[in-house]
Amino acid sequence: MSSFKVQIFGAGALGSLFGALIQHAGFEVHFVARGKQLEALKKSLRVEGLRKMELKVDVSDKAVDADVTFVTVKAYDTEEAAKSLAKVDPGVVCSLQNGIGNEEILAEHLDNVVGGVTTYGANLKDFGVVVFAGEGVTYIGEFKGKGIEKVERVLKDSGINVEVVEDIKEKIWEKAVVNSVINPITAIFRVKNGEILRNEFLWEIAKKTAKESEEVAREVGYEINAVEAVKIVAEKTAENISSMLQDVMKGRKTEIDFINGVIVKEGEKRGLDVCYNSFLWRAVKAIEKVRG
Ligand SMILES: NC(=O)C1=CN([C@@H]2O[C@H](COP(=O)(O)OP(=O)(O)OC[C@H]3O[C@@H](n4cnc5c(N)ncnc54)[C@H](OP(=O)(O)O)[C@@H]3O)[C@@H](O)[C@H]2O)C=CC1
Numbered sequence: 001m002s003s004f005k006v007q008i009f010g011a012g013a014l015g016s017l018f019g020a021l022i023q024h025a026g027f028e029v030h031f032v033a034r035g036k037q038l039e040a041l042k043k044s045l046r047v048e049g050l051r052k053m054e055l056k057v058d059v060s061d062k063a064v065d066a067d068v069t070f071v072t073v074k075a076y077d078t079e080e081a082a083k084s085l086a087k088v089d090p091g092v093v094c095s096l097q098n099g100i101g102n103e104e105i106l107a108e109h110l111d112n113v114v115g116g117v118t119t120y121g122a123n124l125k126d127f128g129v130v131v132f133a134g135e136g137v138t139y140i141g142e143f144k145g146k147g148i149e150k151v152e153r154v155l156k157d158s159g160i161n162v163e164v165v166e167d168i169k170e171k172i173w174e175k176a177v178v179n180s181v182i183n184p185i186t187a188i189f190r191v192k193n194g195e196i197l198r199n200e201f202l203w204e205i206a207k208k209t210a211k212e213s214e215e216v217a218r219e220v221g222y223e224i225n226a227v228e229a230v231k232i233v234a235e236k237t238a239e240n241i242s243s244m245l246q247d248v249m250k251g252r253k254t255e256i257d258f259i260n261g262v263i264v265k266e267g268e269k270r271g272l273d274v275c276y277n278s279f280l281w282r283a284v285k286a287i288e289k290v291r292g
């Protein structure tokens with residue numbers, strides 16, 4: 001069992017899955033949660049789906065000292081998470097979040113930050129019960145300070161597929177470009193990911209948005225074949241209900257500001273036409289307002 005102490009800050013779906021896999025591998029893990037999820041985790045953490053396990057976990061609503069901390073809150077909670085972590089010694093802090101800007105926020109408050117993007121899939125069946133829905137790959141890369149080797153060790157020893165990349169921001173942008181298409185379209189039209197490929201009208205909207213996001217990413221410095229990337233992901237996750245549609249169905253805030261919102265801002269700064277991203281951004285914000 002490793003001597004590293006690991007912290008999961010934001011033990012919802014993804015955090016509970018990663019924390020369970022890491023604890024099951026023999027690491028000491030502290031989970032940080034709140035509300036009904038916190039109360040449920042005080043009793044136990046159950047994993048279903050691709051792996052089945054039931055764990056007693058160490059959980060609280062406060063950050064603690066650790067050697068490695070994974071941040072798995074939604075992007076709109078990153079600032080609060082960073083401030084909480086800055087009050088302790090969280091060790092090296094690795095974001096596994098979607099959206100653009102999380103690592104920048106963490107780096108404003110913390111000394112050692114590693115960027116991360118994961119294609120693992122998890123959803124909460126109930127408080128304290130996480131479904132391991134899909135096994136993918138987790139890309140990590142240096143962002144600020146040191147400690148990436150500890151993050152890699154924890155993930156590798158836990159059997160989590162991990163790849164260290166030179167430029168983690170390229171992976172973050174690649175995923176955000178895909179999310180900028182699939183997430184809002186599925187959320188607005190209330191369809192599973194695969195419908196985007198089957199419905200010729202949605203596919204036209206998807207291609208236009210993808211090309212727009214690709215142009216912004218290129219001007220920022222990243223070359224992405226967006227239409228092809230969207231096609232591949234939509235095919236692979238055809239039966240998925242996207243995270244944004246899940247949030248809308250639950251009447252929750254979405255991460256649209258950290259996906260299409262950032263693409264619009266970066267595009268407008270460069271005088272680019274971002275009308276599709278702008279419409280999708282505002283349409284989802286309107287849904288949030290109506291349902292909020
Ligand atoms: N789920 C997945 O399959 C994947 C998710 N991601 C990304 O990972 C991130 C997390 O996603 P997901 O796990 O689905 O989201 P969840 O909402 O399930 O998990 C986030 C958890 O963090 C909690 N939280 C937020 N702030 C605090 C705080 N200050 N103190 C304690 N708890 C806090 C939330 O509580 P509350 O509910 O009260 O807000 C929630 O339980 C997102 O960026 C998502 O896009 C990326 C790939 C796959």
Ligand SMILES: CC(C)(CO)C(=O)C(=O)O
Pocket residue numbers: 098179182183193233237240241242243244
């Ligand atoms: C890749 C995709 C679209 C899978 O559903 C996703 O990342 C999400 O739902 O947030």
